[in-house]
Amino acid sequence: MTKNKNEIKKAKDGTYYFRVFLGKNSLTGKRIQKYRSGFKTQKEAKEALSALRVEKSSFLESSIDEEKELKIMFSDFIEDIFLPYYKTRVKLRTYENRAQTIRKHFQYFYHLAVSDIEPLHVQAWQIELSKNLSRSYIRNVQGIFSVAMDRAVVLNLTEKNPSKIVGNVKKQKTKVEFWTKEEFERVISFIYTEDYYQHFLFVSLWLLFMTGMRSGEATALYWKDIDFETGTLNITKTLFYKNQREYYPVEPKTRASIRQIVLDDVTLEFLKKWKQVQKEVITTDFVLSYNGIPTQKHTLARAIERFSKLAGVHRIKLHALRHSHASLLISMGENAILIKDRLGHEDIETTLGTYGHLYPNSNFGVATRLSGIVNYQPSQTNNDMSPSNGFTVKYREKVAMELQ
Template identity: 65%
Template sequence: MSKDPIKKAKNGTYYFRANLGYDSKGKKIQKYRSGFKTKKEAREEYSKLILMNPEDLSDTKDKMMFEHYILDIFLPWYKTRVKLRTYDNRLPTVKKHFPYFYKLAVDDIEPIHVQNWQLKLSKKLKPSYVRAVQGLFSVAMDRAIVLGITATNPSKIIGNVKKQKTKIEFWTKEEFEKVISFIYKKDYYQHFLFVSLWFLFMTGMRIGEATAIQWEDVDFDSGVLTINKNLYYKNQTNYRFVEPKTKASVRHIVLDKCTLNVLTEWKNVQQSLIKTDFVMSYNGIPTQKHTLAYAIERYAKLAGIHRIRIHGLRHSHASLLISMGENPLIIKDRLGHEDIETTLGTYGHLYPNSNFEVANKLNGIISFKETKQNYDSSPKNQFTVDYLGKQKQKVQ
């Protein structure tokens, strides 16, 4: 028994995709129809198309609405192409900004529509965010081309907004010291916050990597921390381990003795109250980033230090290593970057005095005794003969 071609969309309307054979040129004929209020209306339209001649069908223009395409065709496909965490993060963006085009058919979206949308977004949003939103829209339009729903991608014709260098926010060692000095470790919850901020600052881990760390990942004998997973956290009852961001994200970090002592002390306190495998946990389940973001805001204000985002602690670690004169390759491996270009592209500007330091190191490094005799008997260069003559005249 064949499947019913009439499908119900998420907004309650009905749609179908009809395969209607081939036209006189051998081109496959496919027709999309959507926006039917009832299943009966959709089936009547489907039946009309089935009975039409191929010549008439080839002249019938498809009008798939953008809303139907995004919600019922693109998003289900996109969910299979990216990590679940990525999909969940981008879904709100789609639902918030893509409705601008919902009243248009996919094939009717023109460059002027995209340009007006881009300008509207740019009035209130950061260029980096606008680039991300339009980039996702462009992916959707590219997929529509592959499916034969439209012929061009108007987003690529317009082009994205100009990329701007993002300012890296971080805390210096002194700023971090001021912030954690306001955390009262004798309070169990504050002790947890102290350890969490310390752990992130001293390792440069991504928040998803850090919240996934288990006690078994810390080898207290060798001092080696193993990073081989991320944590997908949706809520207190829905979280799980997922694959790392990239292959380079799987790595080993050697921890300093102070950090090992901080972790040892925390493990004793934590395990005396709760039983959990998670290092960054005060209640038996992994912490969520909002908890730490709020803590950063609160204690930064108490210390009179500018607020940074959680990812800023990763930048702070990189900045600390740079200030210590560490090799970029070491920083690359410690942060889990795939290539050195990523490291230098992100943190290269934090080396403002590198050229001066190099010049100071080169100064006086060459030692030689200047000759008082000409040992070169080769023919003179025509441009230097006159110069040597003038030099002799000055001596006389």
């Protein structure tokens, strides 16, 4: 009785209310509280509180049957169960990049319980995403959603994965954008290297175009990674950049990403000159830095936007400088295996699948080289007296009669 009395409060309007703690949700670990108000008398409030305790007693005893009936909201599942699990399954950089995407796009289902999400909901979600997003991006988002729903099935929170029932959006091969050698030359001709900041931009864009490095690999480069004696550049890491105070090197994308790139003489000279200029202004271990800290991707992306506009050349994304390097090598006649190794692809299929279409008139070139390459003298007699099938027997008899 004393407990009930303490839990029941009187409101300013003279009515009574209570807030009671009924234990924890065994799935999420969250406290379960119930609030009731508007009781005219304290007695009514006491009776309602007692009834609520009786009604929930089986839950408080963790009844298996009622626990199965307890539905967990998708929002609680994502925040309290899936994201903590997902964080242990992927690299920290991957988790931090994707957690924001998950929260943004999965909100569509937050008003539903996990077990109430149906294929129809997923299809409607796909249509909504398709209004503003590319198919490749939607495929990635839905791929993570399927992983989340698979986990829910494993944990017996739902019986099925509606995402797999609907299927992902159809894959669409995206057009690879790049600059030709001539277009790159036009763009960099507008960069004034006597200006310290523009000198930094010139070296950054040049290095990306001439090596095909991923931007994260380039921004993680230390001067010690470049051997000016042998002319080689060692890629062993990529950069995780959160803000100007939080950044650090992490493992590269794949094992194949750890590689050595041989630099051409001109690039080596540009790097040597930049190292001298940089040293006069700042002290840093980072190659691509003008202020002591590694550069941000959007800094270089904005530079591409500005100088491509000045040059009258179509704008490309920062990652497209990697594609531009591959295109340059292809135009020079380099084979796909060399390109694969230089770009750090895991397998040759990735290289051919991405850049195979850039080989201009390759079939015609092969046909020209094959013409006349095989020489032989035709037989003047029949050296094969093996039995023939019915059709060829009739054909031979016909030919023999015509010759008589």
